[in-house]
Amino acid sequence: MSVLETDSSRSALDRYPTRAAAGSRFLAREEPAVWPGMPDGPASKEELAAHEERGFHVQEELLSAAEVRRFQEELRRLSLDPEVRADERTVVEAKSSEVRSIFDVHRISDLVGALARDPRILRRARQILGSDVYIHQSRINYMPGFEGNGFYWHSDFETWHAEDGMPAMRAVSLSVALTGNHPFNGGLMIIPGSHRTFVACPGGTPEENYKSSLRRQRAGVPGEEDITRLAAEHGIEQFTGPAGSALWFDSNCLHGSGNNITPFPRSNIFLVFNSVHNELAEPFAASGPRPSFVAARRADVLTETATG
Numbered sequence: 001m002s003v004l005e006t007d008s009s010r011s012a013l014d015r016y017p018t019r020a021a022a023g024s025r026f027l028a029r030e031e032p033a034v035w036p037g038m039p040d041g042p043a044s045k046e047e048l049a050a051h052e053e054r055g056f057h058v059q060e061e062l063l064s065a066a067e068v069r070r071f072q073e074e075l076r077r078l079s080l081d082p083e084v085r086a087d088e089r090t091v092v093e094a095k096s097s098e099v100r101s102i103f104d105v106h107r108i109s110d111l112v113g114a115l116a117r118d119p120r121i122l123r124r125a126r127q128i129l130g131s132d133v134y135i136h137q138s139r140i141n142y143m144p145g146f147e148g149n150g151f152y153w154h155s156d157f158e159t160w161h162a163e164d165g166m167p168a169m170r171a172v173s174l175s176v177a178l179t180g181n182h183p184f185n186g187g188l189m190i191i192p193g194s195h196r197t198f199v200a201c202p203g204g205t206p207e208e209n210y211k212s213s214l215r216r217q218r219a220g221v222p223g224e225e226d227i228t229r230l231a232a233e234h235g236i237e238q239f240t241g242p243a244g245s246a247l248w249f250d251s252n253c254l255h256g257s258g259n260n261i262t263p264f265p266r267s268n269i270f271l272v273f274n275s276v277h278n279e280l281a282e283p284f285a286a287s288g289p290r291p292s293f294v295a296a297r298r299a300d301v302l303t304e305t306a307t308g
Contacts, residue, residue: 018162018200019219019285024226027198031169033250034128035275041127042120051128055195056249062120062176063244071178072243074111075140075267078102089293099142100149104293106138106271116271117305121174125273128172128248134299136160136171136274142267143186148260150186153227155199156272157251158220162205162285164295169195170278171251176269181240186260188247193234194254199226205286222254230254276301 015030034052043057050057063071078084079099085092089103106113115121116135125133142148156173160166181187199222206219222230239247249255251272260266276299283289289297 014284015168016157016161016198016200017284018158018198019204020200020202023202024223025200026226027200029169029196029198029252033169033195035130035170037130038126041123043124043127048128051248051250054192055253056190056192056247058239058241059124059246059248060241061244062246065244068178068243071111071115071176071269072267074109075142075178078105078109078140079142084108088291098144098147101139101141103137103139105140105269106135107293112138112140112269114305115176115269117302119304121271122302122304124248125172125174129170129273129275131170131275131277132301133273133275134296134301135271136164136166136296137270137272137294139270140267141270143257143260143265145185145263145265146261148186148266150257150259151255152221153254153256154221155194155252155254158199158201160251160295162220163283163290165281165283165289166251166274166278166295167281168278169198169250169252170275172273173249173251174269174271174273175239175247175249176271177239177241177243177245177247178267178269179243179265181242181245181266181268182262182264183238183240185262185264185266186257187266188239188255188257189236190239190249190253190255191230191234192237194230195250195252197230198252199230199254205283207287227254273302274299 016027033055034048047057084090091101092099106116157169201220201222279299280297
């Protein structure tokens with residue numbers, strides 16, 4: 001049984017200890033989800049209130065139909081490029097050898113790089129985190145019809161804290177849908193309010209864990225009892241909507257997705273913005289940091305670039 005612990009029982013150096021020999025624990029979150037410091041931005045008061053309370057909010061029609069088509073063509077181009085496919089930043093499905101993810105994509109693709117600097121996105125990221133930001137991680141996720149494998153329940157922050165050395169929950173993720181997200185084609189599920197609880201997971205971190213975890217995550221995942229408890233308390237919601245819509249969610253939200261056995265593929269652009277005041281330290285529960293294409297170790301501040 002997990003026990004909710006307060007900050008009085010934690011180390012001053014590691015406020016979110018995880019992957020220890022002991023069983024799982026629930027730790028109370030110490031940071032806000034919406035940070036002060038940059039009050040002006042495109043997100044409404046209602047959106048920010050939802051983000052603070054529930055850990056996420058949806059941005060409707062972030063991309064126009066014409067923009068969606070351009071990004072769909074870019075995704076197709078990247079997935080067929082033999083150099084990109086052979087790059088270590090590309091992850092393929094274990095069974096089908098279909099492209100699953102392309103990491104560091106804001107550096108590989110000029111189009112995605114410009115999207116990360118688009119004022120519609122960058123200003124909202126700054127508004128949520130209350131500071132200038134940089135890209136901690138970027139990737140394109142492909143979930144082909146019939147063969148697309150899902151992602152098991154997890155908190156991104158648990159991994160970024162344990163394996164990358166991210167000290168605080170001052171990062172926000174953006175998932176931009178480039179295909180329709182339906183209840184039946186492996187859409188992302190999220191437990192609202194779970195961002196308020198850090199689930200410290202049992203077990204250690206295998207060497208070079210990222211090589212297998214990018215295909216199937218085993219280390220740093222909550223136990224079934226923990227997931228059941230949080231789901232019973234908060235429920236489960238799913239991000240659905242047309243291509244061009246977007247989901248902003250806190251780094252500590254518990255989320256996952258099922259396999260896609262339908263004929264309808266699902267793909268998205270995934271951008272993680274981290275505050276410049278939340279730079280990475282040494283990993284808290286791994287022998288060494290992951291490669292920079294998985295977790296940027298230099299805070300290159302983003303500046304706006306208009307797209308269109």
